[in-house]
Amino acid sequence: MDRQTQTELEAAAFRRLVAHLGARTDVQNIDLMILAGFCRNCLADWYAQAAAEKDIAISKDEAREFIYGEPFADWKKKHQAEATPEQMAAFEAARKKSHG
Template sequence: MDKATQTELEAAAFRRLVSHLRARKDVQNIDLMILAGFCRNCLADWYAQAAAEKGISIPKDEAREFIYGEPFAEWKRKYQPEATPEQLAAFEAAQKKGHG
């Protein structure tokens, strides 16, 4: 496979991941961090970092809006409840195991 095709496939997979996360508003960032060691905010940070490597500056809020499909503050207000004590405990345990 040539490099251009590989890049196109990687970009398509990334777009599908972003689309999937936008659709699954029921999946909370803390749950993603507990299970996978990353969340939507991490993905936005990686997006901005990749841009920075190409000399493109993307502000944090703009990168998050790209990932969330709307301003993060609005998404958070609409879809993100306070973390439960159980989620916080699981998050802390995952951090101790080296996730996140």
């Protein structure tokens, strides 16, 4: 497979992941962090970092809007629930596990 085709396939998979997460607003970021070690905010950070590597300035807010499909504050009001004590405990346990 040539590099251009590989890049196009990777981009298509990324777009599908973003669309999937956009459709699954019931899945909370904290749950993603607990189970997978990343969330929508991580994707936004990685997107902004990739842009910076190409000398393209993208703000944190712009990157989050790209990932969330709307301003983060709006998405958060509509879809983000307050983390439960159980979620916070699981998050801390997962964080300690991954950071040894």
